[in-house]
Amino acid sequence: MMKIIILILLIINTNLMNSQTKEKSALVLIETQNEWMHPEGKLRKNLVKDDKMMLSSIANIEKALQYARENDFSVIHVGLRFEKGYPELANGKSGLRKAIPIAGTFPIDEFGSQFYETVKPIEKEFIATGRVGASGFAGSNLDAYLRNNKIENLYLVGYATHVCVESTMREAHDIGYNTYIISDASSAFNKEQQNYFLKEIVHHFADQLTTEEFVKK
Secondary structure, three states: OHHHHHHHHHHHHHHHHHHHHHHOEEEEEEOOEHHHHOOOOHHHHHOOOOHHHHHHHHHHHHHHHHHHHHOOOEEEEEOOOEOOOOHHHOOOOOHHHHHHHHHOOOEOOOHHHOEOHHHOOOOOOEEOOOOOOOOOOOOOOHHHHHHHOOOOEEEEEEEOHHHHHHHHHHHHHHOOOEEEEEEEEEEOOOHHHHHHHHHHHHHHOOEEEOHHHHOOO
16 A cells, blocks of 8 residues: 555656656747748748658657647747848848848748748747847847746757757857757758768757657657
8 A cells, every 4th residue: 555655656756757847848839930830931842852851850840839738838939030121130141141131031020930830829829029030039138937937948940940949049059048959850051961960060069859758748
């Protein structure tokens, strides 16, 4: 009888710890917008060279999002959208500050900047605003939301793996968050970039897991 009681207490304690961990955790969706995910998105059409990897990442983001919604994870959507004429990036001479206005991506209130239909935010999910850089934290209210809601563990998915996902991961690590990359729920432009990031970069700043591992937490 005593062994049964101890076993029950262990199960209850484990479930409680898991619940508390999930309450302190967030699934962070980075640029899950039409520019990347829709077949007519500018970045999808012009930069993504491995469409199979992209399609796989979309399916895995959908799966991870469904699990997070059903299991007490906070869900945070970190998109990009710029005012007409890109005044936030004015006088950019290099990098994304130069490239984004030239490409005409993520214009506010237009198709490319809208969240992709299958993963768009629902009521009570947080949408970060004010972002102007590669990192999801750059200029945004993301850090304030996380700290005010006592969220410590970040699970990152989205696009592109080796650009904005990586930039967000690096900053999250440096400002004190426990950071995880869901490896198959993101996509770079090609497999070589994806593999290099996962093999050579992630371990310096985060841990990685697959979608199947995430949904078993």
